[in-house]
Amino acid sequence: MAGQDCVQVLLLLLASTLLPHGASGQRVKVEPEVLSYPGQTVNLRCAFTDTTGIQLTMVTWIYEPKEGERMNIAVLHPVFEPNYPDSPLKGRVSFMQSPPNMDGPSIQISDVRMTDEGKYICEFASYPSGHEQGVTQLVMLTKPQNSASPLTVEAGPKPMVVARCESLNGRPAAQIRWVTTANGNATTSSKPGQDNTVSVTSEYRLAPAAADNGKDISCLVSHRTQTSPESFQMKLKVLYAPQVAIVGYDNNWYVGRTNVLLTCQASGNPVPTTVLWKSMTGEMPDTVQIKDNQLKVLKVDEAVNTTFVCEVKNRVGTGRDQVTALVREPSVNPSNVGVVAGAVIGSLLALLLVAALVAVLVTRSRRQQQGYRANGGSDLKARIFGGGKKASKNGTGGAGNNNGPIYDGSAHQGEKNNHGPLTIGGRPEVAAGTPTAQDILLSSELDDAERRKFDELEEEERYDHFSGGAPILQLRPPNEQDEMIGDYLDDDMESQRDGSVISRTAVYV
Incomplete structure (x- = not known):
């Protein structure tokens, strides 16, 4: 009985080798790629999707490393027990189902190693279609150890390494790129690392100058074990005199x-x-x-x-x-310009102050003179136009006037002449009823315009209107001579700045 079974299996194997493979892989479903880290257990799935009219006679898992020959690692027969030939995976590989199923002969590898990476082929021997297979790529991953650092260099004309970036013992190899404003270039190299890993080193080179010191430079490391590139930000270190x-x-x-x-x-x-x-x-x-x-x-x-x-x-x-x-040599007096400017401004202010003071004094003097003329003119008007004191024998005499006649009223000082002007010491007196020029000028009846015109005349022009060198005294009418006391009234005299004394009512011609 056992001998017949062996013969039948041999016939099936012979038939499968003679039949063409047909559309290989169309009905064998596997995962194209499986990722795993060292020490993990990885599942490699395989299934024959449609067995209608086909008899599956045997399933074989084949391992094909990147370097080296292919080898069988697991065999499944519908009659015999699963078999695991000698290989680097023996003892760590097994069928996932127990008992195994010919339609889904998936396997698992425990404690995977970096050397387990490679192609895993699930191959079916069937009757009458022959062999059909599916291939799964097992990719072993190892997260690399990334680092970067600037190198301290001296400024010079020759290109040299100014920064280095490394990704050590990674699987697969990492990708490195640089970001900087420095004018240089990068060189990248890789070498095998521990346990089938790869180490990648990238160096940035330039001819360092003083201006490069402190410039920003970044190294970016990309790897399949990372969700995003790992960035290392640095500054260049350039020594210079x-x-x-x-x-x-x-x-x-x-x-x-x-x-x-x-x-x-x-x-x-x-x-x-x-x-x-x-x-x-x-x-x-x-x-x-x-x-x-x-x-x-x-x-x-x-x-x-x-x-x-x-x-x-x-x-x-x-x-x-x-x-x-x-x-x-100093182009200007080295004294403080501010002091000079202050002195000039101070001098101008002093001049303005003096001018203002003079103006005040002149104005005050004019006001005093105008006030004096106004005070004296009222009495003169009274005397000229009959507003003064009359003789007591008329019975209409007014109040006494302090600005009385300028001559003494005693009988021996003059003679009364009813038919001519009075004389004093041989000089004629102006008739009592006739006003003198001084009386007219000092009269309050003069309007302001005429008074200003008179004030504006020069001193010599005033006296040019009169002839003779001696003053003509204004005499009182005969009926007022009796009221005179002395030659001149005391209140009629006025002291001058040069020490002289003159009459207020005298008219000079």
Whole structure:
């Protein structure tokens, strides 16, 4: 009985080898790719979808590594027990169902290793169609160890590695790219790592310059085990000698100028440690003070008409800068311009104050003169036009007038002449009924316009209207001579600035 079964199996195998394969894989369903990490258990599924009119005689799982020969790892026969030939997977591979099913002979591999990666072929031997198969790619994943760092370099003309990015022991190989504004390029290499992994290294190269120091550079690592690229942000580290610049010279150093300042600005990597000021003429002038990176000239003179040099050092090298000071003669008085301006403004204000004071005094003097004329004119008007005091014998005499006649009323001082003018010491007196020029001018009946015209006349023009050098005295009418006391009334006299005394009512001709 057993011998017949063996013969039948051999016949079926022979028939399958002689029959064409037909449309291979059309009815064998597998997963095209399976991902797994080391140490996990992976399931490789396989199924024959339509067995109508077909007799499945045997199923074989074949392992095809990336490098090396194909090998059978599991065989299933409808009559015999499952068989697991010798292979690197023996003891870790098995059919998922128990007992196995010919229509769905899926297998599982436990404790998978990186070396288990490769193609796994599920192949059916059938009658009468022959062999049909499906292929599954097992991809082993290992998350790499990613890192990146800048390299400290010195500035120079030759290209060199300024940053490095690595993805070690990953499966599959990682992808690395760079993002930076630096003008360089990247080189990438890979090599086998531990347990069938791959290590990838990328280096960024450029000819480093001082301007590249501190520039941003980023390394981005992409891998199948990551949902998004891993980014490493860095700054370039370029060492360079100090770069020096002297600032503060304005090309306006004139003799006598004080407290001018020069500053030595320097940048470098590493930070400069030494700043040294020198003078091209040798010794530093006495008026110069130095503190750290600053040079201060207390007072500019011919001694600072030199070239100042600033030297700055760090461990990479030395940088220097120089400035030549040209001492000039002062173009203007070096005194404070503000003081001069203040003096000018003060002088103008003083002149304005004096002018205002003079104007006030002149105005006040005119007002006093106008007031005096107004006060004297009322009495004169009364005397001229009959408003004054009359003789007591008329019975109509008014009140006494302090501005009385300017002559003494005693009998021996003059003679009364009813037929002619009165005389005093041989001089004729103006008739009592006739007003004098002074009376008319001092009369309050003059309007303001005429009074202003008279005031505006020059002193000499006033007296040109009269002839003779001696004053003509205004005399009282004969009927008022009796009221006179003395030669002149005391209240009629007025003191002058030159020490003289004149009458207020006298008219000079």
